[in-house]
Amino acid sequence: MSLKRLDRGTLVAGGCMCLIGALVIHEALGMRLGSPTRMGPGYYPLLIGIAALGLGLLILLLESRVNVPLDATLADRSRAAWRSRLLVPASMIVFALLLRPAGLVPAAVGLVCVASLAAPTLSARRTLGLAIVTPLLAWLIFVVGLGLPLTVIRGIV
Incomplete structure (x- = not known):
């Protein structure tokens, strides 16, 4: 088992x-x-607080699972950091550019595919799983749950 350095x-x-x-x-x-149909003044802040708490916990969980060995060079860690800094925002841009012309599902799949490039150790199997689960959850939350009028797949649904 290799030790790792937490940031x-x-x-x-x-x-x-x-x-x-x-x-x-x-x-x-x-x-x-x-x-949900007649939101009070505390409803949206509660949702934002839950999301912030969840993201904070996710950040802590992911940091504890980062597999950067102690003997990794500074160049290795720096290259991984720059890959993430470029590809994660790029994935959001891909999502924004695909949402209207292609629909929610292709935009979510594009987001997952580009963001997965930021983690070169992510297996193709996990990327495929994320590319299936992410659009499904987005559809359940935004279209089914919140009733937002989003095109799921342009030309089909």
């Missing part, structure tokens, strides 16, 4: 995100929540 900056960022999410949830619970 303190990432741990602090994840902890801050968790703290902010918890504070927002605490404040939102003091307001009237309402229901």
Whole structure:
């Protein structure tokens, strides 16, 4: 088993995100929540707080699973960091550019494919799984759950 070095900056960022999410949830619970069809003033802040807390926990979990050996060179770690810094925002741009002309499913698949390039150790099997699950969850949340009028696949649905 190889040891790994945890990045303190990432741990602090994840902890801050968790703290902010918890504070927002605490404040939102003091307001009237309402229901999904008749949202009160605390409904949306509660959702944002839950999302921030979840993202913070995800950051902490992923950082604890990062497999950067102690003997990895600075160049190896720097190259991985730049790959992520370029490809993750690029995946969001791909999603934005594909959403209207192609639909929700192709845009989500494009996002997953481009973002997966940021992690060269991600297997093709996991990428395929993400490319199936992500559009399905997006459809369930936004089209079925929230009733947003999004085109699922242009020309088909």
